[in-house]
Structure formats: structure tokens, C-alpha cells
Amino acid sequence: MxxxxxxxxxxxxxxxxxxxxxxxxxxxxxxxxxxxxxxxxxxxxxxxxxxxxxxxxxxxxxGTLDLHLHGYMEMHGKGFFEDLATKHMWMTQLLEYTWILQDDRESSFAATQASACDLLKSGCTTMAELYCSGLPFDGWVDMLAGTGIRTYACPMVQSAHWYTSNGKDHLYEWYEEKGFENLERSLEIIDDAIAHPSGRLHGMVGPAQADTCTEEMFRRCKEAADSRGILLQTHAAQSVMEHREMVRRHGKTPIEWLDDIGVLGPNTLLGHAIDIDQHPWVNHHEHKDLERLARSGTTVVHCPRAFAQWGDMMRSLGGYRAAGINMALGTDCYPHDLVEEMRIAGLMSKVASGHVDLLPTEAVFEIATLGAARALGRDDLGRLATGxxxxxxxxxxxxxxxxxxxxxxxxxxxxxxxxxxxxxxxxxxxxxxxxxxLTIDQDNALDRLQEGQERALARIPELDWAKRSADEMSPFCLPSHLQNS
Ligand SMILES: [Zn+2]
Structure with a gap:
């Protein structure tokens, strides 16, 4: 005003x-x-x-800050993903299910707008939107600006993507050169965001995941971020499968590998870092990842709800913070409600640590505000102060x-x-x-997303290794009375 x-x-x-x-x-x-x-x-x-x-x-x-979400896509999985996980892959949803829901331009934009509405209504005023299904659709930057929320646009790039051919193997399709081409285009998008006249858009360079980017891809992403004075965000330690793959490739944990190739540091954000060496599911022979994260000044963006859905949790948010790691929060999948995410973060930290003193209420709110602002290098966000x-x-x-x-x-x-x-x-x-x-017609966005979800669910058999339908894969949680009578 x-x-x-x-x-x-x-x-x-x-x-x-x-x-x-x-x-x-x-x-x-x-x-x-x-x-x-x-x-x-x-x-x-x-x-x-x-x-x-x-x-x-x-x-x-x-206003609080949400430094990790995929608003464009995950909302398509509402009512579908909740009880899905590959049980013999330590409950992860990533390998078998992540890529079977594909957005199109209309539904991608509708989902992003609906996500932004939910965030704003929960008192969140900054989001880092991570697009990781190839390059975003034309008009993405203007659409983000139109939501009214302060946005760090992060078009993510990969040298490979993971898949399974039979629900048991863990494979990667590699396309390093194509990844470099996408990086160049993603940097143009980031530069457009930074130059956007709204003044509310910023950019982040996004090598998508520790296990899907080559060392050279990480090196180029880091150079691009450093030369622009902006941040880099990636996913790491988000499943036991990823840990085992990185040990197979390098003899190192994902955090250890990222540290050794120079990715960790104060300008780097790691989504998740949950399944690190000390996590009981990982059961690594030494416990040094927390020290690596703290020493390097890396920020960990914690998204507790998404992992709780798979039965996994950080052990613990309060413990990471006590180890000296800068922490921030993200909503990742859905709902995009920072009030709820703070509550889950606080409760699960108490459960995981078995202690009430390790993460008092002030610390939860600090993580959602000042911790995030610190990660962004912004002393003008996350606080009510003159200037x-x-x-x-x-x-x-x-x-x-x-x-x-x-x-x-x-x-x-x-x-x-x-x-x-x-x-x-x-x-x-x-x-x-x-x-x-006031900035978005929320009902209209949700109507468009409803149609987009139906299109995405209909595409599932083409993308699933077993050609299952959405209903075969994720049955309704109650039997249909009419069908059975
Ligand atoms: Zn993510």
C-alpha cells in the first residue's frame, strides 16, 4: 500500500x-x-x-519463510500419496512414486498459485519454489510474481533421474550434456526472476539431488551461484536408498561427498539431510555428518511432515541446532501451512530427542523466521524491526x-x-x-488444479513400471458401500 x-x-x-x-x-x-x-x-x-x-x-x-516446496507438483498427489511408500526400500516414496505424477502447464500454474494461497493464509511471506520436473513452463516467473508472495525461484537441474524397472532395482538414467544445457536455460530464468520489476523475486541455483548430479554439474552450479552472489539449494540424505547408492559410488555418505567436492558452505541450503550417518535406519560406521554441516555453515531446510508420512523423522531438529547447524523450515509437499509445519517440527523434535528442553517454542519460531533469513543472507526478513x-x-x-x-x-x-x-x-x-x-482467486486456482489432478492421475499407467492405474496403486481409504451392497 x-x-x-x-x-x-x-x-x-x-x-x-x-x-x-x-x-x-x-x-x-x-x-x-x-x-x-x-x-x-x-x-x-x-x-x-x-x-x-x-x-x-x-x-x-x-511473516515466516518456507525455504523448500514444490508447489507446482506435489499438490497433485493430495488424496493419493498419503499411504504410499515402497516398504522394502526403507519406506521411501521417492523411487517408485515421485515421477509418476506429471504436471502440465495449466495444472502446474494452478498448483503453484493454490500453494501460495495456503502459505500466505498461514502467515508465510517468503517461499523458495523448487521446480524439478525439467524446466518450468513459459511464463513461470511472471506467474510467481503474480502470487504476491516473496519468492526465491529455483528451477532445478539434473544429470540423471532415478527410476525402478520392477519395484526392486534402483536405477539411474544419465544425460549429463542435456543437464548442462538445462542449467544454462535455468540460469536465464533465474536472471529474469532477479531482474523482475516486482522487486519480490529472487533466484537460487538448484542442482536437484546429491545422487542425480555429477561432480561437474555441482561445480558449474556452484560457480554460477557464486558469480551471481546467490544461493544454491539441493536435496541430500533424503532416503536410505540414496545413502546406499552414494556409498556404492564413492564410499561416502551424501553429506560427506558434497563436503569433499566443495558444495557445502554458508551459501548452500540442503533440503532434508534426515537420513544422515547417525540415523538408525542408515546405521553408518561413523557419525560425522552433523559436524560437517555445522563446520561448513550449511543451512539444512527441514520439512518434517513430508517425511513423517513415510514413517521417517529427523533425529532431531533440536539436536541438529544444538550441534551448531543453521536450520530453516519448508513444507515440501502439502499442505503448505507454516503454522502446522512449525507444530509438527516442534512435536517431532520432542519425540525424537525424548526431551522438552532441546527445542523450546522460541527456537521453533526462530527457525521459521530468523534462521531462514540467515540462510538467505537477509537481515531485512523474518523480523519486525525498523528498516x-x-x-x-x-x-x-x-x-x-x-x-x-x-x-x-x-x-x-x-x-x-x-x-x-x-x-x-x-x-x-x-x-x-x-x-x-487478494492476489489470487483461490477457488479458481483450486478448480483448475482439480482438473489438472484428474489429468495427472489418468497419465499414471504410462509412467508406472507395472502400468498400474491410480486406483490400483492407491485405493480409496474406505470401501465403497454402494459397490459392496
Ligand atoms: Zn524437495
């Missing part, structure tokens, strides 16, 4: 305090922003304001999921729902008002 917006006398503000490089509660104070920048957080804003929001019964939060970007969520403390309100951040993360998020601003623009997304 042009001019200055003032949230006046908010009951609660989660404000940034530079002395502790963390958040603090502020009571009965003001937040003001002019155009895209916060100009005041504290008592008694004395300036003019064109727009005034009453702060009674609200908590004002910095920071006006990426702000307003939470309704009268919402039933927030009441009774004692400690509102604990209420939001451990009891609240995204429905308690009332208004959201990105770069000073209001993108959610009274729980309605």
Missing part, C-alpha cells in the same frame, strides 16, 4: 531485539510501515499514517484456536491454526485481508 500503514496499539507484537539477535514480546505498542519498509516498532508512533489498523485483540508477527521489509502477519487472538490466550506464540504454534491469521502484508502490500487472499 502506498503511504504509511499503522497497526496501532497492538495487544502483542513479536519484535526483533538486536541485543539478543532474537525476538521479544512487546505489549500495547505500534508497528508502522511506509511503502515496503518498516519504519517503527514500539510505543507511540508519532508520524502520519494513511491506513490505520486497530491492534486490539491481535498479535503482530514477522526491515514490511512482511507482516496479523493474528486474531479472538479466534477460537488461540483462546484462552496466555502466551500467544505458544498458542499459535501448539494449538492455533492458519485460520487465526487474519491479515498478511508482503513488501508492504496487503495480500490477505480477513482471511481472503
Amino acid at each position: 502506498a503511504g504509511t500503514t499503522l497497526i496501532r496499539n497492538a495487544d502483542w507484537i513479536v519484535a526483533y531485539n538486536p541485543d539478543r539477535d532474537g525476538h521479544v514480546y512487546m505489549r500495547h505498542a505500534d508497528v508502522a510501515f511506509t511503502n515496503d519498509t518498516i519504519v517503527h516498532v514500539g510505543k507511540d508512533y508519532g508520524g502520519e499514517a494513511e491506513h490505520v489498523i486497530d491492534g486490539k485483540d491481535v498479535m503482530v508477527l514477522p 526491515a521489509k514490511a512482511d507482516i502477519a496479523v493474528v486474531d487472538l479472538r479466534h477460537s484456536s488461540m483462546r484462552p490466550v496466555r502466551d500467544p506464540l505458544k498458542c499459535l504454534i501448539y494449538s492455533g491454526t492458519a485460520a487465526a491469521v487474519r491479515d498478511v502484508f508482503v513488501n508492504g502490500e496487503q495480500v490477505v485481508k480477513d482471511r481472503t487472499v
Whole structure:
């Protein structure tokens, strides 16, 4: 919004305090922003304001950041993927099922828009969208800009993809030269995003997975990222199968190999890093991956829900953090709800560590805000502070999921729902008002995605090794009464 917006006398503000490089509660104070920048957080804003929001019964939060999702594709699997995994491959879904759902341009864009709506409505103001089904469709960058959410566009590239020919073998089809060609094109897309007039788009170089890119591909990606001063994101340690393959190829864990070839570092984000050497399913002979990640300054983007669906979990988020690793959060598959992802991250860390002190509520919120901003090298995101970007969520403390309100951040993360998020601003623009997304017609996006899902499910027999139909592969969770009577 042009001019200055003032949230006046908010009951609660989660404000940034530079002395502790963390958040603090502020009571009965003001937040003001002019155009895209916060100009005041504290008592008694004395300036003019064109727009005034009453702060009674609200908590004002910095927008959270989702640094790992595949909004374009995974939503096609809603109602299909939930109970699917290859059991004799340590429950992973990746080998047998990941590539059987293929998007088309219409459904890819609809799914991305629907994902962005869900994120915005959960108070998330930045996403890293990772496209890893070949190159994105024409118009991708403009479509991302139109969602209204701050976006790191990451068109991922590969030298190979994995597949299985019989549900048991673990094979790779290699096409290194084609991968290099795609890298060149992906860099043009990234440069377009960075130059986009919205000012809300950024780029990330994306060698897709540790096991699908050659050393030369990683080297070229790292050079391209470093020469542009931008980040690199890849997937690593996301299945036991990947670990075994990397040990077979190199005698090293995926993290160890990436470290040895110079990929790890403060400008690198690793999606997942769950099945590392110390994980009991992996049962490696030595436990050094955590130290490698911490020493190198690599950020791990944790997506707990996606892995919980396969029965796998990080052991543990609090433990990684205590080892000195910078952590961020992602929603990866669906739902794209950062409130829920924070809750799952917090609960599963407690379960995995068997301890309540290792990851207190403040740490969960810190990971979703300041940890992510640190990963991006941005001291103007993930915080409410003068000079920071006006990426702000307003939470309704009268919402039933927030009441009774004692400690509102604990209420939001451990009891609240995204429905308690009332208004959201990105770069000073209001993108959610009274729980309605203003930038996208959410119903229309979901209608288009519904049709796109039907097309994607119909294509499954062509892509599955056993030519199974969607219903054979993933039966409905209840028998049909009419069919059986
Ligand atoms: Zn991913």
C-alpha cells in the first residue's frame, strides 16, 4: 500500500531485539510501515499514517519463510500419496512414486498459485519454489510474481533421474550434456526472476539431488551461484536408498561427498539431510555428518511432515541446532501451512530427542523466521524491526484456536491454526485481508488444479513400471458401500 500503514496499539507484537539477535514480546505498542519498509516498532508512533489498523485483540508477527516446496507438483498427489511408500526400500516414496505424477502447464500454474494461497493464509511471506520436473513452463516467473508472495525461484537441474524397472532395482538414467544445457536455460530464468520489476523475486541455483548430479554439474552450479552472489539449494540424505547408492559410488555418505567436492558452505541450503550417518535406519560406521554441516555453515531446510508420512523423522531438529547447524523450515509437499509445519517440527523434535528442553517454542519460531533469513543472507526478513521489509502477519487472538490466550506464540504454534491469521502484508502490500487472499482467486486456482489432478492421475499407467492405474496403486481409504451392497 502506498503511504504509511499503522497497526496501532497492538495487544502483542513479536519484535526483533538486536541485543539478543532474537525476538521479544512487546505489549500495547505500534508497528508502522511506509511503502515496503518498516519504519517503527514500539510505543507511540508519532508520524502520519494513511491506513490505520486497530491492534486490539491481535498479535503482530514477522511473516515466516518456507525455504523448500514444490508447489507446482506435489499438490497433485493430495488424496493419493498419503499411504504410499515402497516398504522394502526403507519406506521411501521417492523411487517408485515421485515421477509418476506429471504436471502440465495449466495444472502446474494452478498448483503453484493454490500453494501460495495456503502459505500466505498461514502467515508465510517468503517461499523458495523448487521446480524439478525439467524446466518450468513459459511464463513461470511472471506467474510467481503474480502470487504476491516473496519468492526465491529455483528451477532445478539434473544429470540423471532415478527410476525402478520392477519395484526392486534402483536405477539411474544419465544425460549429463542435456543437464548442462538445462542449467544454462535455468540460469536465464533465474536472471529474469532477479531482474523482475516486482522487486519480490529472487533466484537460487538448484542442482536437484546429491545422487542425480555429477561432480561437474555441482561445480558449474556452484560457480554460477557464486558469480551471481546467490544461493544454491539441493536435496541430500533424503532416503536410505540414496545413502546406499552414494556409498556404492564413492564410499561416502551424501553429506560427506558434497563436503569433499566443495558444495557445502554458508551459501548452500540442503533440503532434508534426515537420513544422515547417525540415523538408525542408515546405521553408518561413523557419525560425522552433523559436524560437517555445522563446520561448513550449511543451512539444512527441514520439512518434517513430508517425511513423517513415510514413517521417517529427523533425529532431531533440536539436536541438529544444538550441534551448531543453521536450520530453516519448508513444507515440501502439502499442505503448505507454516503454522502446522512449525507444530509438527516442534512435536517431532520432542519425540525424537525424548526431551522438552532441546527445542523450546522460541527456537521453533526462530527457525521459521530468523534462521531462514540467515540462510538467505537477509537481515531485512523474518523480523519486525525498523528498516526491515514490511512482511507482516496479523493474528486474531479472538479466534477460537488461540483462546484462552496466555502466551500467544505458544498458542499459535501448539494449538492455533492458519485460520487465526487474519491479515498478511508482503513488501508492504496487503495480500490477505480477513482471511481472503487478494492476489489470487483461490477457488479458481483450486478448480483448475482439480482438473489438472484428474489429468495427472489418468497419465499414471504410462509412467508406472507395472502400468498400474491410480486406483490400483492407491485405493480409496474406505470401501465403497454402494459397490459392496
Ligand atoms: Zn524437495
